[in-house]
Amino acid sequence: MNPTKPCLTEENITVFQRKLHEWYERHHRVLPWREVKDPYLIWISEVILQQTRVEQALSYYRNFIVNFPTVEHLAAADENSVLKCWQGLGYYSRARNLHASAKVIVEKFHGHFPKSYDEVKSLKGIGDYTAAAICSFAYDLPYAVLDGNVYRFLSRYFAMETPIDTMQGRKQFMETADMLLDRKKAALHNQAMMEMGAIQCTILSPDCDSCPLKHNCMAFKYDMVELLPIKSKKTKVRNRYFYYFFIKYQNGFFLRKREKADVWRNLYEFPLLEYENKLPIEEVLAQEESVKYFLNAGVIKQISEEKKHVLSHQHIYSRCVYVEIQEKNEYLTKHYDYVKIEESDKYPVSRLVEIFLNEYLEI
Numbered sequence: 001m002n003p004t005k006p007c008l009t010e011e012n013i014t015v016f017q018r019k020l021h022e023w024y025e026r027h028h029r030v031l032p033w034r035e036v037k038d039p040y041l042i043w044i045s046e047v048i049l050q051q052t053r054v055e056q057a058l059s060y061y062r063n064f065i066v067n068f069p070t071v072e073h074l075a076a077a078d079e080n081s082v083l084k085c086w087q088g089l090g091y092y093s094r095a096r097n098l099h100a101s102a103k104v105i106v107e108k109f110h111g112h113f114p115k116s117y118d119e120v121k122s123l124k125g126i127g128d129y130t131a132a133a134i135c136s137f138a139y140d141l142p143y144a145v146l147d148g149n150v151y152r153f154l155s156r157y158f159a160m161e162t163p164i165d166t167m168q169g170r171k172q173f174m175e176t177a178d179m180l181l182d183r184k185k186a187a188l189h190n191q192a193m194m195e196m197g198a199i200q201c202t203i204l205s206p207d208c209d210s211c212p213l214k215h216n217c218m219a220f221k222y223d224m225v226e227l228l229p230i231k232s233k234k235t236k237v238r239n240r241y242f243y244y245f246f247i248k249y250q251n252g253f254f255l256r257k258r259e260k261a262d263v264w265r266n267l268y269e270f271p272l273l274e275y276e277n278k279l280p281i282e283e284v285l286a287q288e289e290s291v292k293y294f295l296n297a298g299v300i301k302q303i304s305e306e307k308k309h310v311l312s313h314q315h316i317y318s319r320c321v322y323v324e325i326q327e328k329n330e331y332l333t334k335h336y337d338y339v340k341i342e343e344s345d346k347y348p349v350s351r352l353v354e355i356f357l358n359e360y361l362e363i
C-alpha cells in the first residue's frame, strides 16, 4: 500500500465520532484528573503523564497536589521540595519547568491560569500537545491532541505509512486528528482518542476483535496492524560509566548538586568520576583523583556490582564504592555538602542514587 492521506466524508466522520465516544463512555478508566476542570490540576497531570505510565503517575499526581494544591503554592515553593516530589519520575526538566511556569502564572497572569491556546503555549515546557490537552480538557476549546497513543491509533485506522517522527508525518497526522475532532465536545473527544490508543489499540497487543472501529480500520483490513506506526530513525543511545563514592563520615555522607546542563540537573549525587569507557574498578580506585579526594585515609567497606540505568537516550552503567573516613578532607568540604543521615530525605536525588543510598543506609 502507498502512503495515503485519509479522505473522509462528513458522514464518515460523524459515524467515527459516535462509535468512538460510545466506546469511551463504556470503557474508559476513571482517573482523578479526568474528574476536574481546573486547568492547574490538568496541567500537573499532563506533565506528569509525559513519559510516565498511568499507574505510576497516579501516586505522584496525588502527592504533588497535596504538597502544591494551587499554582500559588507551587510558585512559592523552593526548587528542592519540587524536585523531591518528582524524585524517581525522571525527566526532571519537567519539574523545573512546572516550577518556573507557576511563577510566571503568578507574576504575569496574577495567579489566573491563562485561557487562550497561545498564552498557555507560551509557558515553559508546554508544547503543542500539552497546550491542546489543557485547552480542550479545561475549557473545551477545539484543539485536537496528538500524543503517542493518538499517532498509533490514527496510523493504524487509516494505514498511514508516513513516518510519525518527520515534519511531513506530524503535519499529516495533525490534519487528520483535526478533521476528526468533534468541535462541540473537544474534551470528551480528545480523551477518547487517547484512551483508544492507550487501552484498545495498544503497542504490543491491540484488541482488534473487540474494537468498535475494526470494520473501517485499514490496518486491520490489510493485515498491517503490527507494522504501524512507522518511525524513520532509531534513537541513538550513548553509554556512560559512572563511578560513585558513598563517603561516610561519622553520622553523614557527602552530596553535590548536579548543576550542568545534563541528566538529573539540580538533583544531588555522591562524589562521582565519569568515564567514556568501562574501566576495571581497580583502575578507578588507582586514579589520582580517587586516591586524593575520595579514598584519602579511608577504608573501603564495599564495592557494588554494576547497575545499568536506562534513560531514553543514554544507558548509564554505574558502580558505587562505599568508603568510611575518619577525617574530612579539604576538597570534600569545599565542593560537597555534608549531609546528616537523618536529613538525607530533604535532598532530591535520581532513582539510581536513591537505590545506592537505601542500600547503604541499612548497613
Ligand code: SF4
Pocket (backbone or CB within 6 Å): 153, 156, 157, 200, 201, 202, 206, 207, 208, 209, 211, 212, 213, 214, 217, 218, 219, 220, 225
Ligand atoms: S481494529 Fe485494531 S488496529 Fe484498528 S483501530 Fe481497532 S484496535 Fe486499532
